[in-house]
Amino acid sequence: MSNKSSLLLVCMIVVFILSGCLNEQNPIEKVYEVLEKVVESEQAFEEQQEPLIELEKKEKKIYDQIISLGMKEFPEVSKLSDEATVIVDDRKKHILKEHESIKASEKEFRALTEIIDEIDEPEQKEKSQKLFDIMIERYAIYDDLFQHYSKALELDKQLYSMFKNKDINLMDIDEQITKINEVYGKIIEANERFNEKTKEYNDTKLSFYKESGLNVKWKE
Template sequence: MSIFSFKRIIFSVFAGMILLSGCINKEPAAEKMYQVLEDVVEAEREFEEQQKPLVSLEKQEKDIYNQIMALGMKQHDEIVKLSDEALSIIEKRRELLQKEIESINASKTEFKKAKEIKNEITISAQKKKAEELFMIMTDRYKVHSQLSKEYLMALDSDKDLYIMLKNESVSYDKLEEQVTKLNNTYQKVFEKNEEFNDYTAQYNEKKLEFYKEAGLNLKNDE
């Protein structure tokens, strides 16, 4: 039996603060849009901070699972001990995911302001970029919601597996069935993770295109 392993790499809109050092085109709506987009960066800072700890916990749990599989069911006391460690890690992962969700929700609240501001933009080229940016980010939020739901389902399936492993009389067939279910769930997580990363990359690129089109004079604060 093996658990599907995926590399969780989630890019955020946080990639170093971008400072507005001047505006070539004095379009007020463009400057207002800039402020909203940078507020979104700040709102997602907490999201960014959850990524490395989540990856670390996922690796720890995978290592524990491998240890259990190497032991065999005859060493039940050790399996129970390791399963309890894994269950504790699952709850820590759940807590970090909740912080991630809250950060994305805060980002979504900030980004709602962009809907009204983009309608104030009068220059057609800028408006087009702003519309594209808004559509991409809307899709990104939708995918993150789907990703979170799949990830929570994976955590529940993880939990069920370790509870089963603690049961000395559990059958191999039941364990195999649960692992198959878990692998299928993580495959969905992987796919949504990839989709989310793709939208994030598109968003970051489109944001810079909008800044350039709006004539914003920017510099990175590194």
């Protein structure tokens, strides 16, 4: 638990404005439209980041209080454990909203498969396929991250339940904390890979737009 780190799923949002679209969209314009829908779908994902970080900080503060008190101050430890459990439940609500947002994003994004098949120009087809492959990897990494985070929440809740047992063996608590630290280590590693893949995707998307011939403007 002492190795616990805030989960930062940073997604660089780049806003694109398409001007002069024809009524009959060509494949590249269709790609653009899908990518913009993906940005919209991940808005809820973005909105979960700050609340999650604040909840994690709040829980960490309570956890530190519990450790400093020790089981000799059982009534206070029990009370703090209840407070921490409520926070874990709140974290779960936010991570589920985050997961729902990413899944909606993936559903929108997979529409690119058929659109890519419509692209005739070899270089544009290759670049759009590369963009697709990068994003699919990003979704796979997020799945790992979500599974690890969900497991961590389960283990955290178990730990606070253990703190409420006056007769608990301290060795059992140590073993539980070890399990928790191992899972959070996996979260940190998966989070780093997710952020790297997100940056790669955004860089590739920018390059694709610049070379696509679309009249677009963007800002971070």
